[in-house]
Structures are given as structure tokens and as C-alpha cells.
Amino acid sequence: MYEPHNHHHHHTSKRDRTNLASCTVATIFPIIIAISVFVYFPRFKPKNPKITVDSVQFPTFSVSNGTVNFTFYPFVSVTNPNRNAFTHYDGSLQITYSNSPARFIFIPAGKIDDDHTQHISMKFVV
Numbered sequence: 001m002y003e004p005h006n007h008h009h010h011h012t013s014k015r016d017r018t019n020l021a022s023c024t025v026a027t028i029f030p031i032i033i034a035i036s037v038f039v040y041f042p043r044f045k046p047k048n049p050k051i052t053v054d055s056v057q058f059p060t061f062s063v064s065n066g067t068v069n070f071t072f073y074p075f076v077s078v079t080n081p082n083r084n085a086f087t088h089y090d091g092s093l094q095i096t097y098s099n100s101p102a103r104f105i106f107i108p109a110g111k112i113d114d115d116h117t118q119h120i121s122m123k124f125v126v
Contacts, residue, residue: 049086049112050079054119069126076120080112087111095124102126 054075061070080086087109094104105122112118 044083046084047081050077050081052077052079071123071125073121073123076122077117078112078120079117080114083114085111085113093122095126 054077056075057073059071059073062068088107088111090109091107092104093107095102103124103126105124107120107122110118
């Protein structure tokens with residue numbers, strides 16, 4: 001005698017589909033966040049400014065009684081390689097001679113726009 005096989009058809013319930021969707025989103029979301037961090041962070045990671053001495057001029061120079069007097073102008077470029085403005089605070093530049101401070105110059109606070117270069121000149125009388 002022939003007995004038909006009992007085939008149970010597995011029907012997915014709404015609850016099963018909801019669980020599957022939740023697991024899928026819970027798996028894909030962190031992957032998307034990780035990819036975004038690895039792709040975009042290197043582009044926006046802050047970089048140090050590039051400071052270059054372009055030239056130095058000595059318009060006056062004299063020697064009398066063993067004393068040297070001169071004026072010099074360093075011309076400096078500060079390049080901001082970042083995608084945001086770079087802000088610097090008040091500071092100073094100091095010249096030393098024989099491990100003793102000879103002269104210093106005050107550098108006022110300022111801002112350099114993103115991906116720009118600011119040219120700075122200073123005057124030292126020594």
C-alpha cells in the first residue's frame with residue numbers, strides 16, 4: 001500500500017522576517033560605519049602646518065668696537081594643509097647667542113584658512 005509523504009511546508013512568519021531584518025541591519029550598520037571611518041578619516045585627519053623659511057635679507061650690517069649690529073628680515077611661509085582653518089595663538093620667536101637670549105619678536109594670534117598659505121615677514125634688529 002502506498003502512503004503519501006507528509007511534506008511540511010515551512011512558512012515564515014512575520015516575526016521571523018522581522019528578526020531576520022533586524023539581524024541584517026545590526027550586521028550591516030557597523031560595517032557601513034567602519035568603512036566610512038576608514039574612507040573619510042584620513043581625508044579630514046588634522047595635519048601639522050608646513051613652515052618654510054623662504055628667504056632672509058640683511059639690509060644693514062655694521063661692526064664697530066667689537067660689536068656687531070645688523071638688521072635682518074626672515075620671510076616665512078606657513079601652509080595649512082587641512083580642510084579646516086588653522087588658528088594659532090600669541091607666541092614669540094627668539095634668537096639666542098651663546099645660549100643667551102639676544103632678541104625676540106612677538107607673533108600675534110591669527111588664523112590661516114583651509115588649504116592656504118600665509119606669508120609672514122619679521123624684522124630683527126640685533
